[in-house]
Each structure stands twice: as structure tokens, then as C-alpha cells.
Amino acid sequence: MRAIAVSAFRAEPGLVELPKPEPAAGEVRVKIEYAALNPHDWQTADGAGGDPAQQVFPLVIGVDFAGRVDMIGSGDNPFRVGDPVLGRVTTTALGTGTYCEYASVPHDSLIVPAPRELPLRLAAALPSAGMAAAQILEAAAVRPGGRLLVIGAAGGVGSCLTQLATARDVRVLAAVRGDERTRMGALGAAVTIDTTAGTGSLEAAVREVCPDGVDALVDLVSTDPASFAPHAALVRTGGVALSTRGAAGPAAGPAGTRGPRCADFRLAPTAVLLATLAKATASGALSVPISIELPLEKAPQALAENRMGGARGKTLFVL
Numbered sequence: 001m002r003a004i005a006v007s008a009f010r011a012e013p014g015l016v017e018l019p020k021p022e023p024a025a026g027e028v029r030v031k032i033e034y035a036a037l038n039p040h041d042w043q044t045a046d047g048a049g050g051d052p053a054q055q056v057f058p059l060v061i062g063v064d065f066a067g068r069v070d071m072i073g074s075g076d077n078p079f080r081v082g083d084p085v086l087g088r089v090t091t092t093a094l095g096t097g098t099y100c101e102y103a104s105v106p107h108d109s110l111i112v113p114a115p116r117e118l119p120l121r122l123a124a125a126l127p128s129a130g131m132a133a134a135q136i137l138e139a140a141a142v143r144p145g146g147r148l149l150v151i152g153a154a155g156g157v158g159s160c161l162t163q164l165a166t167a168r169d170v171r172v173l174a175a176v177r178g179d180e181r182t183r184m185g186a187l188g189a190a191v192t193i194d195t196t197a198g199t200g201s202l203e204a205a206v207r208e209v210c211p212d213g214v215d216a217l218v219d220l221v222s223t224d225p226a227s228f229a230p231h232a233a234l235v236r237t238g239g240v241a242l243s244t245r246g247a248a249g250p251a252a253g254p255a256g257t258r259g260p261r262c263a264d265f266r267l268a269p270t271a272v273l274l275a276t277l278a279k280a281t282a283s284g285a286l287s288v289p290i291s292i293e294l295p296l297e298k299a300p301q302a303l304a305e306n307r308m309g310g311a312r313g314k315t316l317f318v319l
């Protein structure tokens with residue numbers, strides 16, 4: 001089967017030919033129809049969180065998929081051949097990924113039936129971004145009427161988060177590079193801030209709406225405490241400031257300082273949450289914006305582009 005893989009951490013991703021994985025006992029094999037790009041994919045290929053001694057190479061990139069069950073391993077299994085499914089592969093440490101034609105996964109892992117009304121292309125875009133957005137919203141703990149500042153709001157997580165927060169009557173301040181008022185307004189953002197509008201434009205725009213600070217921050221962009229700290233400073237005392245990129249820790253300041261509670265968010269995906277989000281997407285309550293659909297061969301270029309930022313919704317690979 002065709003796959004996009006790296007031969008070592010930090011190597012260039014490329015197209016390779018690999019054997020079709022046979023489903024072991026308790027597994028299902030999925031014929032993948034769509035895989036979605038997440039920054040996690042190039043971060044994993046760079047070696048983030050991976051132990052080179054444990055890693056099997058070639059490492060097939062990708063975690064999100066949608067497709068149809070094509071073969072069932074031995075033993076009891078709730079799935080049937082032909083079932084449409086979506087999921088998130090959780091065993092990249094073993095060399096399994098989703099930028100490929102087939103993946104074998106345990107039936108009791110993060111794989112759920114795709115509702116009949118949910119097109120598989122939308123299903124593939126949902127797992128990582130949708131689950132992260134839902135869990136970030138819980139962690140941010142903003143009450144209805146409260147204000148949530150999202151830095152990097154036009155990408156996969158930010159687009160879902162803006163909608164889920166708005167549905168709970170949380171007012172979203174969406175910070176994006178460029179004029180994205182139409183896009184973010186359509187997703188429900190109360191205020192859209194162009195962070196390229198000049199030095200201090202973010203702080204000025206936030207203080208105009210919330211002189212005492214927002215109730216919570218979700219920073220999807222900063223990679224170090226020095227970049228995160230000025231964003232966290234826009235949160236009121238007693239609020240919550242979250243980083244999805246491990247930038248929060250020391251920015252919390254010494255114990256006892258006044259200010260927000262800063263934390264690094266970690267996705268804890270569950271099949272129950274994924275099934276709930278799949279239903280919400282099928283019903284139209286949640287929409288996952290697709291920015292582009294590409295053939296698998298274009299994945300290396302798409303990964304390189306995603307590193308530079310500028311995502312406007314999800315990139316999908318068509319298998």
C-alpha cells in the first residue's frame with residue numbers, strides 16, 4: 001500500500017510502499033478514504049515525545065482517519081465489513097499512522113461508527129481538532145456570558161472551539177493573523193482581532209472589550225513561556241490561561257502571585273466524546289471547515305506549509 005512516512009526522526013517525509021497490515025485478534029482493518037493533517041503529525045515526525053529506541057521506522061505519519069472497515073481480526077468484534085468509521089490512531093509509537101491506504105486498529109480503541117448523514121471527508125477532519133476543542137472548553141471553565149480569548153483561532157482546533165464556545169453563550173475573541181472577520185464571525189466569534197495590525201494591537205483590542213481582562217485564554221500558537229506570558233497577562237485574576245504547545249508552565253509565576261491559573265493542556269481522547277462530536281457534525285450543530293483536499297502524494301509539501309502557520313480549517317488527504 002502507499003504511505004507517507006519518515007525513515008528517522010527529522011527526516012524528510014516521503015512516499016513509500018508498505019505491506020497491508022493484517023488485523024490481529026480484536027482488531028479491524030480500515031480502508032482509509034480520508035486522512036486529516038494535524039500539526040501533531042509533523043511534531044511526531046520531528047520526534048516530539050518519541051523515544052528513538054522504541055520507535056519503529058518507517059514511521060507512517062498521521063493520526064486522524066475516516067474510511068470503511070475492510071477486514072476483521074479473529075474474536076468478538078462489534079464492527080462489520082463495510083461499516084463507515086472514523087477514528088484516531090493512538091499507537092504511533094508502534095509505527096502505525098493514517099497517511100496510508102490501510103490501518104489496523106483495536107476495535108475498542110478510538111474508532112467509532114460514522115453516522116449515516118456524516119460524509120467521510122468531514123468525519124476525517126474531526127477527531128483531533130474536535131476532541132481538543134471540546135476538552136479545552138471544559139478546561140477553560142468559562143461561564144455563559146464570559147469571555148474567551150483564542151490565539152490562532154482560524155486553524156482546526158480554533159475553528160471548532162469558537163463554535164463550541166459560542167454554542168454555550170461564551171463570547172469568543174478570536175486572534176488571527178490577517179483580516180479574518182468574515183470567517184471567524186461566521187463561526188460565532190464576537191470579536192476578531194488581526195494580530196498583524198501593529199505592535200500592541202492584540203492588547204489594545206482585548207482591553208477595549210474587557211478592561212479587566214478576559215475570563216480565559218487558549219493559546220494555540222506560543223511555544224515558549226516568554227511568548228505565552230503577554231497573552232496570559234490579558235486574563236483576569238482568577239481566570240484560566242491554557243497553552244496547547246507546552247508554553248504555560250513557568251509563566252504561572254512564583255506561588256502566591258496574583259493572576260490567572262496557567263496550565264498546559266493535554267488531550268485525553270475518548271471514543272464516547274468522538275461519537276458525540278460525530279453526531280453533532282452529522283446534525284450540522286458543529287461544522288469542521290475544510291481548507292483543501294489533496295492527493296496523498298502532496299502530504300510532504302502540505303506538512304511543510306502547516307509548519308509555517310496560516311491554516312484556515314483542515315487539510316485532508318484523499319486516499
Ligand SMILES: NC(=O)c1ccc[n+]([C@@H]2O[C@H](COP(=O)([O-])OP(=O)(O)OC[C@H]3O[C@@H](n4cnc5c(N)ncnc54)[C@H](OP(=O)(O)O)[C@@H]3O)[C@@H](O)[C@H]2O)c1
Pocket residue numbers: 038039040043128129132151152153154155156157158176177178220221243244245265266267306307308309310311312313
Ligand atoms: N496539547 C494537546 O493535547 C494538543 C491538542 C491539539 C492541538 N495541539 C496543538 O495546538 C496547536 C494548534 O492546533 P491546530 O490543529 O489548530 O493547528 P492548525 O490547524 O495548524 O492551526 C494553527 C493556527 O495557528 C496560527 N498561527 C499563528 N502563528 C503561527 C505560527 N508561528 N506557526 C503556526 N501557526 C501559527 C495559524 O494562523 P495564522 O497564521 O493566521 O496566525 C493557524 O490558523 C498545534 O501546535 C497542535 O499541535 C495540542
